[in-house]
Amino acid sequence: MSEILRFATAGSVDDGKSTLIGRLLYDSKSIFEDQLESVGKASEKRGMEMDLSLVTDGLRAEREQGITIDVAYRYFATPKRKFIIADTPGHTQYTRNMVTGASTADVALILIDARNGVIEQSRRHSFIASLLRIPHIVVCVNKMDLVDYSEETFNEVRDEFRDFAMRLDVPDLSFIPVSALVGDNVVDKSENMPWFDGPSLLSHLETLHTASDRNMVDVRFPVQYVIRPMSEEHHDYRGYAGSVAGGVMKPGDDVVVLPSGFESKIKSIDTFEGPVDEAFPPMAVTVRLEDEIDISRGDMICRPNNQPVVSQDIDAMICWMDETQTLSSRKKYAIKHTTRAGRVMIKDINYRLDINTLHRDEEATEIALNEIGRISFRSTLPLFVDEYRRNRETGSFVLIDETTNSTVAAGMILGETAG
């Protein structure tokens, strides 16, 4: 079982998301006294008793306006696991933050107010979680204390959500009735809901099996940096440093280097501690090859019989993240894909997706802030890509505006443009 679990939370202030996180930290004893004291003082200022949601509000602007404006990262650990929470705001205008938090998450935690059932926002969050291929979705049906801990209400919400999720691609979906405010089923099993035979949220997160989520089949090693000490001792040393993006690599393996197509064998896989017998994601290692081949940053090492798609014409889903401009055909951007950097031109907007209804608007001519759509682009350099659903690392990219240097889009590759 992986020792680190990264989860993204989504929900608006009203769903009690911050309260839930505050509760997880508080009940697992991960909040420190001085933090609690400052939360206590801040709560007092607002004339409230201990407001656990204030634990997660960081910036002055947020405290003043009572909102969460950006992705915040929280950490806590239990004897079983270390948790990294990407806490993202739930308002419509902050879809980009949720996409950001979701990009590295193993689990999406979605909060639903038991009184309101599945609302537009829950659909939007679930869709983003599935678009970003978060392998596990945990739906917390919150505020059960306000619906008399009714099993019937919980079942209604669950069935409604399941109906919606059927249309999405969600490998693992689970439901837990909770009250973040009171603490039911957050860390400890609730005595108020004997009808629920599942685990508490924390114990579910502690035991969630994530080992099969990484791609251990297709060897992908994007060369990040070439190490050439040029010292007396290591005169001829030439190693290719990088992080394994897929598959398991071993010394002696036949490999091919893209884009050159030259073949060689892995001579050794080095680390500071010495050579290792194998390397797998997400290890950061240095690979040496038997033959002297000209290799530089942005090249990719893989197996001759299992290569990514090499293409300049790519189809992808994108989320637009820039408020100062929209995406439209013919525009040019810088792209960052694995360790490769180049330029792309947008060829076509296939459709813009309404993430509430999943309706595809094929007439759309632009994609604006927080909108999601499918595009085709042409790259100046060939890219070595996999479908995003097969490999999150070789299937993802960002677009950068070359004038403002802003990151304007997050992209998930579908494949080579047909025809």
Place this chain on the structure above:
Amino acid sequence: MSYELSHLRELEAESIHIMREVAAEFENPALMFSGGKDSIVMLRLAEKAFAPAKIPYPVLHVDTGHNFKEVIDFRDRRTAEVGAKLIVAKVQDTIDAGTVTEETGARASRNRLQTTTLLEAIEEHRFDALFGGARRDEEKSRAKERVYSFRDDFGQWDPKGQRPELWNLYNGRIKMGEHIRVFPISNWTELDIWQYIAADEVEIPSIYFAHQRRVFERDGMLLAENDFVERMEGEEVFEEQVRYRTVGDITITGAVESDADTIEKIIEEVSATRQTERGATRADDRVSEAAMEDRKKEGYF
């Protein structure tokens, strides 16, 4: 065969990835080193990232002049060991040049002045990326900061205008005069740092371990008796067994009472502690609810 890394090795891999990315994409990076445990771990990670080659960037220390001697000795020895070039930017030089004015009185501190010295060093050496050892678990505003944190011409951080950061794709594009602060150990917690120091047998300055020291109490913190702080009335010096949880400017860094004289005991202590390290030992973060946020906007680490 299970293909799983321990949490420390996963964090290590992420940090090494970031350090290599910076080496590949920037012209002139530097690694900020304070002698504190976080920057020591960072230096260790840099050593690992480029082995068997040397670390391809210099080490920068912004020196307030108010140091623990043990830490400066350690700094000099450790940078020499890894073969890194050490650049020391002195707050005293900034004061002598008249760019900043030294605070006076019993509560005078050079903490805030460091920002000017740092920004001048960045300009002088034309650094385009600076590694910092900040962790997101340390403090509220840091929880919201990117791994690649963009700074404008004036070194300022704009919390609301941060670039989205996705997957492990970092946007390091800047214009002349701008730079990026890079935080490769963002996702580590204090406990992770200590566990790593134990697992890797990383050497740290002696003041992290319990020792006898002459201290006085101020604002509930134990400050070391030193040449740079005037004591106020009623602040009596006494001897206590203490250790430091953070290492910074001697005038504002508090010690905690402790008998943890080994790494194992420190880990035990950190696991059981109910105070954040900054809350317990840093006067600079106690000023207001948003103390760190304000200083960061000005260009602080």
